[in-house]
Amino acid sequence: MHRLQFHYTLSRDSSPALVRNPLIDLLQAVSTQGSISAGARALGLSYRHVWGELKRWEQELGNELVVWEKGQSARLTEFGAKLMWAERQAQARLAPQIEALRAELERSFAVAFDDSAHVVTLYASHDDALSALREHALIQEHSRLHLDIRFTGSVDAIRALNEGRCVMAGFHTLQNTGPKTLTERTYKPLLQPGLHKIIGFAQRTQGLMVAKGNPLGLSSLQDLATRHARFSNRALGTGTRVVLDELLTQAGLTATDIQGYEHTEPSHAAVAHAVAAGLADAGLGIAAAALRAGLDFVPLAQERYHLVCLKSALAQPGIQALLQLLQTPAWQDAVACIPGYTAIQSGEVLSMRRVLPWWDYRQQKTQAIKF
Missing domain, CATH: 1.10.10.10 (Winged helix-like DNA-binding domain superfamily/Winged helix DNA-binding domain)
Incomplete structure (x- = not known):
């Protein structure tokens, strides 16, 4: 069996469309x-x-x-x-x-070939608001902004930024996580003050996605453990996996307390599908994914979804166009329509220490002197 391959050419001339060998x-x-x-x-x-x-x-x-x-x-x-x-x-x-x-x-x-159009390549953790932003940018008459979004885990997204595979990354963290936490150990090696800039995007709710009517009466991670509920997890390197492990630590639980902790799915939607199909009793995710799958949602924690780019990229026309779009009332109203989302400091360039409180510069300087 011989296979066919297609090629195309770029030309200034107008010519009929031909696929011909x-x-x-x-x-x-x-x-x-x-x-x-x-x-x-x-x-x-x-x-x-x-x-x-x-x-x-x-x-x-x-x-x-x-x-x-x-x-x-x-x-x-x-x-x-x-x-x-x-x-x-x-x-x-x-x-x-x-x-x-x-x-x-x-x-x-x-x-x-359009000098007024801009393409921003963004690697990011799965997020409904980012998908909505991509569509929102396309319908704005004057934005001329095209978002090339590749969804991946939060850790992999920041690594892609540091390796030059994108100009911006999206990741999320629990609000008010302090020093000496898993969040710090995960993200601190990847982000450097003076090199990276955090941009506000949204606040969202993470919680348990459960079957309609919540038949097991699950309201906490402790309930997962005591009622031996089957859990569907996210993979290592995803922001939601970091959030789960952080919440387990806060609840005094370990991975071995959660039945199905080792079973992973690639996205919020996939976890929701596993619950809807009866393959799991619960999974951690966002409200929008639960509602789309016809599930109930039990809120557990608030988190901030961040965008991050290199400081040197802030002046790029595409990044500037994105920041302007994020600050428009039309976009912030659109975010408010997504279940579990609120636009918080959207499009603002923020202090890394304020957004990620485990970044204590004075502590860093003290440790540097000791060494």
């Missing part, structure tokens, strides 16, 4: 002109080039393409004729789809 043009010319030399002249190519290409394609495809005998016109083999037939059939059926694909590609590339 050069071999088809060679076969068409030879068949119409009756010889390789005449076909080559019709295409403006040399006899040697056309001969070599036909031989190369015969070797590639494992079949002869052209038959030529002394004193007779060259003609296509049965295989060559079937290739031509397949091309005509495909072109006739797919012409509208090919044109639609060309138009979509042109729309996408138009952004690259």
